Amino acid sequence: xxxxxxxxxxxxxxxxxxxxFLAAITLLTLGLQAIGYATLDAFDEADLKxxxxxxxxxxxxxxxxGIVATTGEYRHNTITSTVLxxxxxxxxxxxxxxxxxxxxxxxxxxxxxxxxxxxxxxxxARDISLDALDTGDYAGLVVGGMYAAALAGGIGVAIGTIxxxxxxxxxxxxxYLFVVEPALTLIDDEVYGYTIGGGLGAVSADTGDNLLDPVxxxxxxxxxxxxxxxxxxxxxxxxxxx
Amino acid sequence: MxxxxxxxxxxxxxxxxxxxxxDVPSGVVTGFLGPNGAGKTTTLRMLLGLARPTSGTATxxxxxxxxxxxxxxxxxxxxxxxxxxxxxRGRDHLRTVARAAGIPEARVDETLRLVGMEQSGGRRVxxxxxxxxQRLALATALLGDPDILILDEPANGLDPQGIRWxxxxxxxxxxxxxxxxxxxxVLAEMSQTADAVIVIARGKVVAQGQIAELAAPSGAVEVRSxxxxxxxxxxxxxxFGVEAGSDGTLIVTxxxxxxxxDLALSEGVAIHRLAERAASLEDVFLELTGEEAxxx
Numbered sequence: 001x002x003x004x005x006x007x008x009x010x011x012x013x014x015x016x017x018x019x020x021f022l023a024a025i026t027l028l029t030l031g032l033q034a035i036g037y038a039t040l041d042a043f044d045e046a047d048l049k050x051x052x053x054x055x056x057x058x059x060x061x062x063x064x065x066g067i068v069a070t071t072g073e074y075r076h077n078t079i080t081s082t083v084l085x086x087x088x089x090x091x092x093x094x095x096x097x098x099x100x101x102x103x104x105x106x107x108x109x110x111x112x113x114x115x116x117x118x119x120x121x122x123x124x125a126r127d128i129s130l131d132a133l134d135t136g137d138y139a140g141l142v143v144g145g146m147y148a149a150a151l152a153g154g155i156g157v158a159i160g161t162i163x164x165x166x167x168x169x170x171x172x173x174x175x176y177l178f179v180v181e182p183a184l185t186l187i188d189d190e191v192y193g194y195t196i197g198g199g200l201g202a203v204s205a206d207t208g209d210n211l212l213d214p215v216x217x218x219x220x221x222x223x224x225x226x227x228x229x230x231x232x233x234x235x236x237x238x239x240x241x242x
Numbered sequence: 243m244x245x246x247x248x249x250x251x252x253x254x255x256x257x258x259x260x261x262x263x264x265d266v267p268s269g270v271v272t273g274f275l276g277p278n279g280a281g282k283t284t285t286l287r288m289l290l291g292l293a294r295p296t297s298g299t300a301t302x303x304x305x306x307x308x309x310x311x312x313x314x315x316x317x318x319x320x321x322x323x324x325x326x327x328x329x330x331r332g333r334d335h336l337r338t339v340a341r342a343a344g345i346p347e348a349r350v351d352e353t354l355r356l357v358g359m360e361q362s363g364g365r366r367v368x369x370x371x372x373x374x375x376q377r378l379a380l381a382t383a384l385l386g387d388p389d390i391l392i393l394d395e396p397a398n399g400l401d402p403q404g405i406r407w408x409x410x411x412x413x414x415x416x417x418x419x420x421x422x423x424x425x426x427x428v429l430a431e432m433s434q435t436a437d438a439v440i441v442i443a444r445g446k447v448v449a450q451g452q453i454a455e456l457a458a459p460s461g462a463v464e465v466r467s468x469x470x471x472x473x474x475x476x477x478x479x480x481x482f483g484v485e486a487g488s489d490g491t492l493i494v495t496x497x498x499x500x501x502x503x504d505l506a507l508s509e510g511v512a513i514h515r516l517a518e519r520a521a522s523l524e525d526v527f528l529e530l531t532g533e534e535a536x537x538x
Contacts (some may be wrong), residue, residue, distance in 0.1 A: 014330050080292065081339050
């Protein structure tokens with residue numbers, strides 16, 4: 001399995017997709033931080049966390065990366081070689097999940113590094129006190145950000161396995177994430193905490209309402225990835241590669 | 243050894259492959275012939291575990307592809323729709339496959355050399371010609387140094403030199419005691435490459451055997467003579483079948499060339515041409531597959 005995960009990571013490194021996403025993640029982190037300066041005013045603990053939680057903002061991009069990487073195999077028909085090498089498709093799904101969880105964790109770390117490296121000097125230069133945050137808060141931001149990004153990558157793979165059409169999978173996921181899930185709060189406030197977006201928010205120090213605590217939120221995310229991944233693997237076993 | 247038994251695939255109400263059975267022996271090139279849409283690709287995809295048969299079995303060395311302990315070392319496949327990421331370099335494509343299969347990276351450069359791509363392996367696939375893609379697909383198939391090569395329309399996109407190179411390559415591969423199964427809808431390609439053929443049409447196997455058997459002499463002799471009418475009458479009087487063509491050509495059935503020559507001498511008729519007619523493989527193919535030649 002290590003071999004297959006390593007091959008998946010090599011696939012990612014040998015196209016320019018990964019570099020594009022790295023650039024997008026960096027720009028998005030910095031951009032959202034700039035918006036934070038413009039809109040936040042209190043700079044209490046919650047505001048500071050929201051400003052510095054770079055990875056929280058990039059989880060949507062990681063979902064898309066997982067989807068693009070997985071559906072790209074169908075789009076470019078490289079899935080044929082992949083299945084010929086590994087006829088047991090469940091192993092393919094598991095190796096992709098592993099590879100994109102690792103990739104997500106790495107890119108989450110990059111986003112947090114960019115966010116802290118840019119944000120702390122910027123805040124200090126404007127004489128905004130960072131005293132509200134202690135070492136544990138920073139550690140929580142980094143770990144939570146990496147975890148959210150990692151699971152977003154994995155959930156993206158699972159979605160891309162279920163919906164092989166790249167455009168449909170990306171568009172459908174974004175609509176689901178930004179329209180359907182928030183709309184659920186209209187029905188019941190509590191429900192949002194159990195959604196993908198709610199789980200991502202809970203672990204990446206989002207300060208929105210209706211979120212679970214980080215640990216249960218993280219478990220919800222894990223459950224989403226495992227369930228969607230299992231559905232994807234079961235479908236893969238049955239479907240033809242055409 | 244490839245064994246296919248009663249293999250059937252239905253897509254909704256369409257039966258693409260209908261009870262196909264055949265064996266592919268080792269050490270020879272076997273052609274898998276049929277018009278476009280006959281079910282060749284679907285059959286090969288089921289053989290390789292990419293598509294699930296509706297019924298029937300396809301085994302390689304006695305087991306389905308998916309249960310081979312080392313699939314890449316047992317079978318190399320070039321499929322019509324095997325693809326590459328356009329932004330990935332050819333060599334990197336091979337590296338990803340080698341990595342997943344646990345094949346050392348040195349083999350990547352070896353296979354690039356085998357298909358004559360050592361110069362272009364470093365370029366991104368998006369800039370490749372169709373022929374280069376086919377070579378890269380072949381290199382991918384060769385990574386595991388497999389005992390069996392399965393190729394679906396490998397000559398598509400190759401220029402005449404490429405086709406000749408491929409033909410020589412496949413013959414040499416089979417000569418080493420390995421198995422080659424190669425599909426094509428172009429008969430001329432097969433007659434020079436394959437030892438045996440399996441002909442498929444509308445999802446069914448319509449013939450299989452040695453190329454030489456399928457293209458057996460038809461038993462007809464073509465004769466051209468300035469005294470065609472007189473010769474025809476003499477032949478008919480001896481009970482041979484004669485069909486008169488234009489410009490003094492006769493198609494004679496039932497007679498050996500020697501008999502016709504002797505008869506012509508005794509009749510005092512000159513012979514300008516006397517030739518046994520082999521049934522062209524093309525005729526056999528068109529007859530078997532029920533396809534009418536369409537003027538192109």
